[in-house]
Amino acid sequence: MPKVEIRSESCKACEYCVVTCPNKVLAIGEANNSKGYHYVVPANPDACIGCKLCAIVCPDAAIEVYK
Amino acid sequence: MEKIYTRPSTIREGATSGFCPGCMHSTVHKLVAEVIDELGIANKVMTVWGVGCCILGSGYTTHDSFGSPHGRACAMASAYKRCNPDEIVYSYQGDGDLASIGIAETIYAANRGENFTVIFINNSTYGMTGGQMAPTTLVGQKATTAPKGRDPQQHGYPVHVCELLATLQAPAYLERVTCLDAKNVIKTKAAIKKAFQNQIDGKGFSLVEIMSNCPTNWGMTPLETLEYMKEHTLKEFPLGVFRDR
Ligand code: SF4
Numbered sequence: 333m334p335k336v337e338i339r340s341e342s343c344k345a346c347e348y349c350v351v352t353c354p355n356k357v358l359a360i361g362e363a364n365n366s367k368g369y370h371y372v373v374p375a376n377p378d379a380c381i382g383c384k385l386c387a388i389v390c391p392d393a394a395i396e397v398y399k
Numbered sequence: 400m401e402k403i404y405t406r407p408s409t410i411r412e413g414a415t416s417g418f419c420p421g422c423m424h425s426t427v428h429k430l431v432a433e434v435i436d437e438l439g440i441a442n443k444v445m446t447v448w449g450v451g452c453c454i455l456g457s458g459y460t461t462h463d464s465f466g467s468p469h470g471r472a473c474a475m476a477s478a479y480k481r482c483n484p485d486e487i488v489y490s491y492q493g494d495g496d497l498a499s500i501g502i503a504e505t506i507y508a509a510n511r512g513e514n515f516t517v518i519f520i521n522n523s524t525y526g527m528t529g530g531q532m533a534p535t536t537l538v539g540q541k542a543t544t545a546p547k548g549r550d551p552q553q554h555g556y557p558v559h560v561c562e563l564l565a566t567l568q569a570p571a572y573l574e575r576v577t578c579l580d581a582k583n584v585i586k587t588k589a590a591i592k593k594a595f596q597n598q599i600d601g602k603g604f605s606l607v608e609i610m611s612n613c614p615t616n617w618g619m620t621p622l623e624t625l626e627y628m629k630e631h632t633l634k635e636f637p638l639g640v641f642r643d644r
């Protein structure tokens with residue numbers, strides 16, 4: 333099953349991936365990283381189809397995709 | 400399970416870019432690093448940084464690089480490439496650097512058809528120094544030095560670098576792209592790759608102008624900047640290929 337992994341320390345919570353994912357897999361999380369950003373989490377992981385669009389738009393190379 | 404999207408190898412392990420959240424400088428650094436991986440040129444790339452936010456990339460990626468005096472990156476890249484023709488040289492500059500103090504160096508490097516690549520970030524402001532009006536600031540767009548917005552009577556009109564350089568004979572490739580959604584990020588990467596490939600093939604001066612945002616100095620959230628770009632920036636600066644030979 334496809335999945336995304338978030339490098340939580342690199343995420344700056346810009347939300348580009350959140351609005352890009354066609355299946356609403358990603359959401360801003362509750363926890364924050366050492367820089368204070370509420371990093372993104374795969375809130376709905378089973379819906380991931382491995383299209384990579386989230387990783388493509390992520391400015392900070394914080395998303396890696398497996399399929 | 401196979402990894403189908405990975406962080407490029409020349410972003411320093413564990414590093415976070417110094418750019419603000421949602422800044423497309425970060426996206427472009429990632430894309431340049433991906434292209435360098437794909438072309439297998441990591442061990443012979445030289446980055447020439449302009450002055451401004453762009454130089455935050457120097458601690459983020461592992462490519463060899465040097466900084467230039469403000470605006471002079473195209474002159475220094477010309478010299479470096481002529482002395483080291485086997486290396487792959489690119490300048491990475493913002494609009495405050497390339498289109499203002501450095502416009503002469505840019506025009507003459509293009510006019511000589513120097514065989515290097517220019518990555519030009521146009522976010523219509525001076526980011527690092529605090530949001531002053533740039534040559535590329537839109538008519539009506541506010542800046543710390545134009546609090547009522549750019550007034551053409553007083554400040555002139557935005558400078559269109561691709562169109563300006565397209566009046567010259569020598570440049571090989573001029574394209575304007577943006578990073579505001581996935582489709583455009585893919586196009587931007589293709590343009591960057593072509594601009595590097597042209598240099599490998601000895602075709603001469605290639606410049607990619609990337610329409611970008613500055614959430615901090617525009618006073619917007621990252622998502623708001625995307626809407627602003629669609630409504631305003633891309634109307635003033637149409638995307639497209641201005642030269643390809
Ligand atoms: S790979 Fe596609 S489906 Fe999966 S989280 Fe990213 S954008 Fe959503």
Ligand code: SF4
Nearest residue numbers: 343344346347349390
């Ligand atoms: S696009 Fe990248 S930096 Fe932005 S919220 Fe998503 S994971 Fe974080």
